[in-house]
Amino acid sequence: MDQLLLNPGFPLLSAMVFLPLVGSFILLPVKSDEQCRIVSLAATGLVALLSIALVIGFDNSTAAFQFGESYRWIPSLDINYTVGVDGISILLVVMTALIMPFCVLASWSYIKKRVKPFMICLLIMETAMIGVFVALDFVLFYILWEAMLIPMYLIIAIWGGPRKVYASIKFFLYTLAGSILLLVAIIWLAWQNDFSFYIPDMMWQPYALSAQILIFLAFFLAFAIKVPMFPFHTWLPAAHVEAPTAGSVILASILLKMGTYGFLRFALPIVPDATFYLMPYVLWLSIAGIIYGGLTALAQQDMKKLIAYSSVGHMGFVTLGIFILNKQGIEGAILQMVNHGITTGALFLCVGMIYERTHSRDLHVSSGVGQYMPVFVTFLAFFSLSSFGFPGTNSFVGEFLILAGTFEFDLTLALAAIPGAVLAAAYMLRMLQKVIWGGANNPDQSYLTDLNTREIVTLAPFLLFVLWIGLGPKPFLAMIDVSVVELLADLAAHKSEMLAATLVH
Amino acid sequence: MTLFLPELILLMGSLVLFAVSLGTPKRDTLRSLVVILTTLVFLTSVLALKQNGTLFFGAYSVDIFSQLFKVLIASATLAVILFSPSGGGIREDVTAEYYMFLFIGVLGLMMLVSSVELLAIFVALELSSFAVYIMVSMRSPAADGIQMEAGMKYLLFGVMATAFMLFGMSYIFGLTGSTYLSDIIAGLDKLYNQPAALVGMLMILVSFFYKLAIFPFHFWVPDVYEGAANETTAFIAAVPKIAAAALMIRLVAMISADGEMVANLLLVLAVGSMFYGNLSALAQKDVKRLLGFSGISHAGFVLFALITFQENGYALALYYIVGYAVMTLACFLVICSLTPDGRNLEIQSFNGLYQRSPLLALTLTIGLFALAGIPPFVGFTGKFMVLYNGLKDGYLIAVILAAINTAIAIYYYLSIVRAAYCTDQETSSEAMPAQSAAISFTSVALLIIIIAMGVAPAPFLAISASAIGAIL
Numbered sequence: 008m009d010q011l012l013l014n015p016g017f018p019l020l021s022a023m024v025f026l027p028l029v030g031s032f033i034l035l036p037v038k039s040d041e042q043c044r045i046v047s048l049a050a051t052g053l054v055a056l057l058s059i060a061l062v063i064g065f066d067n068s069t070a071a072f073q074f075g076e077s078y079r080w081i082p083s084l085d086i087n088y089t090v091g092v093d094g095i096s097i098l099l100v101v102m103t104a105l106i107m108p109f110c111v112l113a114s115w116s117y118i119k120k121r122v123k124p125f126m127i128c129l130l131i132m133e134t135a136m137i138g139v140f141v142a143l144d145f146v147l148f149y150i151l152w153e154a155m156l157i158p159m160y161l162i163i164a165i166w167g168g169p170r171k172v173y174a175s176i177k178f179f180l181y182t183l184a185g186s187i188l189l190l191v192a193i194i195w196l197a198w199q200n201d202f203s204f205y206i207p208d209m210m211w212q213p214y215a216l217s218a219q220i221l222i223f224l225a226f227f228l229a230f231a232i233k234v235p236m237f238p239f240h241t242w243l244p245a246a247h248v249e250a251p252t253a254g255s256v257i258l259a260s261i262l263l264k265m266g267t268y269g270f271l272r273f274a275l276p277i278v279p280d281a282t283f284y285l286m287p288y289v290l291w292l293s294i295a296g297i298i299y300g301g302l303t304a305l306a307q308q309d310m311k312k313l314i315a316y317s318s319v320g321h322m323g324f325v326t327l328g329i330f331i332l333n334k335q336g337i338e339g340a341i342l343q344m345v346n347h348g349i350t351t352g353a354l355f356l357c358v359g360m361i362y363e364r365t366h367s368r369d370l371h372v373s374s375g376v377g378q379y380m381p382v383f384v385t386f387l388a389f390f391s392l393s394s395f396g397f398p399g400t401n402s403f404v405g406e407f408l409i410l411a412g413t414f415e416f417d418l419t420l421a422l423a424a425i426p427g428a429v430l431a432a433a434y435m436l437r438m439l440q441k442v443i444w445g446g447a448n449n450p451d452q453s454y455l456t457d458l459n460t461r462e463i464v465t466l467a468p469f470l471l472f473v474l475w476i477g478l479g480p481k482p483f484l485a486m487i488d489v490s491v492v493e494l495l496a497d498l499a500a501h502k503s504e505m506l507a508a509t510l511v512h
Numbered sequence: 513m514t515l516f517l518p519e520l521i522l523l524m525g526s527l528v529l530f531a532v533s534l535g536t537p538k539r540d541t542l543r544s545l546v547v548i549l550t551t552l553v554f555l556t557s558v559l560a561l562k563q564n565g566t567l568f569f570g571a572y573s574v575d576i577f578s579q580l581f582k583v584l585i586a587s588a589t590l591a592v593i594l595f596s597p598s599g600g601g602i603r604e605d606v607t608a609e610y611y612m613f614l615f616i617g618v619l620g621l622m623m624l625v626s627s628v629e630l631l632a633i634f635v636a637l638e639l640s641s642f643a644v645y646i647m648v649s650m651r652s653p654a655a656d657g658i659q660m661e662a663g664m665k666y667l668l669f670g671v672m673a674t675a676f677m678l679f680g681m682s683y684i685f686g687l688t689g690s691t692y693l694s695d696i697i698a699g700l701d702k703l704y705n706q707p708a709a710l711v712g713m714l715m716i717l718v719s720f721f722y723k724l725a726i727f728p729f730h731f732w733v734p735d736v737y738e739g740a741a742n743e744t745t746a747f748i749a750a751v752p753k754i755a756a757a758a759l760m761i762r763l764v765a766m767i768s769a770d771g772e773m774v775a776n777l778l779l780v781l782a783v784g785s786m787f788y789g790n791l792s793a794l795a796q797k798d799v800k801r802l803l804g805f806s807g808i809s810h811a812g813f814v815l816f817a818l819i820t821f822q823e824n825g826y827a828l829a830l831y832y833i834v835g836y837a838v839m840t841l842a843c844f845l846v847i848c849s850l851t852p853d854g855r856n857l858e859i860q861s862f863n864g865l866y867q868r869s870p871l872l873a874l875t876l877t878i879g880l881f882a883l884a885g886i887p888p889f890v891g892f893t894g895k896f897m898v899l900y901n902g903l904k905d906g907y908l909i910a911v912i913l914a915a916i917n918t919a920i921a922i923y924y925y926l927s928i929v930r931a932a933y934c935t936d937q938e939t940s941s942e943a944m945p946a947q948s949a950a951i952s953f954t955s956v957a958l959l960i961i962i963i964a965m966g967v968a969p970a971p972f973l974a975i976s977a978s979a980i981g982a983i984l
Contacts, residue, residue, distance in 0.1 A: 190896065191915045194896075202904075
């Protein structure tokens, strides 16, 4: 367990994981809707504050898992409650913790009926999501990974739009079916490693290539559906469109990241040989996703659908960055995960705000609102610019790093990815143009009111991070740097070891 | 005396009910009486938990294994009694007799888990089976008489399974010269790879395959589940399966670990049950039939746990069957609460349940998600450990097939959940029967057990391991 730096003081990670759950228990006896909202805001807010403490205490100079905690859980199977964060997970944990209070705020007036169950679902989601990012025991990871399907299913199925039944079932079936074989892979890996479910134990082991490929495929199915990579993406537009605003934000900002996080945390270190072997296929699937997502987004009339398809494209960039296996690529991918979380989350919040006013997500119905909602369109403009990677915004840094890494890796691949960036600008500017100015026959928008204080407070922090990461990404990159370098060094060491082994034989 | 106390209370209870049945008791007083008697049975079974000893010339063993199963049987029965509606399901004029047979059935099951001699096993099994055959037909008359069909089918298939068992017992007796399990184990030690011994053992097992509804001895399940009253089905789905699992553990433990042929055969049956149950359930509209098929697939998992022929495999089978009983009871609780008139429910009948009763909708959802094997509920933990043990013993293909089954199963469980949460205005206006405190209490208790067993399985596994340790 030398990769785990145990945390002797206050159990910060456990507090972050279980506080929302405690909050959901506190909600049970609460009667009034208003109090429910306040309690959930307090619980998520507290977790967000704890996450700041996590950032302050995080040591940038080590690749080991920090803030580690380990307790025996099911002794007969050697399953433990082990958690810790490293450079790969820290930003995602913090992002999750910081976004959740805004999900509560975004649901403040959007969710009018059954407020309490909704908030309970949100809080349980938060426990599961933070847990997934910090879990270092594979069973713990799997349990939280699957358990979050239930509250998310309910969020879509109860509070969703008109086709919520279809969307929620599709979401559930896709993600569950994808992760079934992951379970078999987990047990197989534990069996190979002396029945230990401790994730770092499983890394960099000399499994046979054929076994690695099967394991990789099990991983790939689970994670690629979650990302979602083309062609496993069809659940995403349906789920995004029908989910309530907070549900869309959680889906886009956090849930999708679990797939790419899974690739980084599991696929690369546990089955490196299979990763080298199958890398080209994954890369070209990413390119397909980038182009396909962009082209499809260009044709959408529904704003949520447009952003959903843009997510397919953006996540394609992330998987591209991960699987080119160089420093710029992976660092860019991790940063881009966070960027996508911030930007797309904010865009969904914006669409939600329009929807609350016009009760439609159609571009035609919302065209020309710029005249009456100047504050709103200012925010929207910044987030849209960020979405297609305008210099000075956060996504520019991430996309630039990924593309730079890709150029270093393979010129053809990089050239194939470039149209994606152009397409992103095209569909985002098209949406922006329609929403702000529209055309000659705009519907009458004079009844619209601009954003209120709560909504501005919801959006402003997102804008802060958009500009902060865009203008000064250094502190963020510094947090992930050591872990990424270590990962790549291990990868290279493993590769040369395997090469030496084949030469000997 | 205390060794036999729970059984005595049951016997006394059935005599009391017999006396009551001679008059014309009111339904409500009868119900209170039954609740009191069942609670008494439950309490005495808990009281007798630590007893140890043998009775009836060593044919009846009282140890932690049997006593634990008695507590489980008693608590499952109590749960069924608590949530079964006070009227409706059962023909009014035979309600007292119905409960009398219920008590006799439970008595038979309790005796079964203590029996360590072939004839005692036979007598106890038949005592419980015949009582339940009659209970099935005691449903209030339906238009097409399906309860009679169900009772008849249950009886005929059951008698056939019993015939198999007796035939198998005769082989075993012929080979070992004893009807005591302890002597048989010693005798079989040299004979386990002989075809005669193998056939004999398997034929004895058939009877329990039948009770547990393992493919291909499952034919009774859909029709009996559909034809019996909702509370009877709840009983059949949970309680006899617990006892059957107990006996399977006892019998399979007799087969030596070298019995590779038996293992392969059981493996085929296990995987066959999973596929047959899950694929058939996909096409069902009647909720009870659906749960019946889901039960077949879960029985496959119990069998899969057993074929590891190791102590932890048996402990796991115990854990799994208890979890299964709790999950199924949670679903039947909802079915029974929605049908005070005792009709059958289709999946559509759950439409908008969430609007009508959030607690029942939650119970149903958690019960079904648990059955589907979604963490953090007991269904997942059980399934995970079954797969874990299976892979540990090298059954990789079977483990993958079992995992694929989980993916198939989620569809039909989810279709019920979907109905409960989709708000169809037409059907959601359906009147909601008032919920008693007993039902709310039972459902919360079941939910807590489902979650506790799923999140913290360690103590439960320890208990079941100690119980298994007593018989090995």
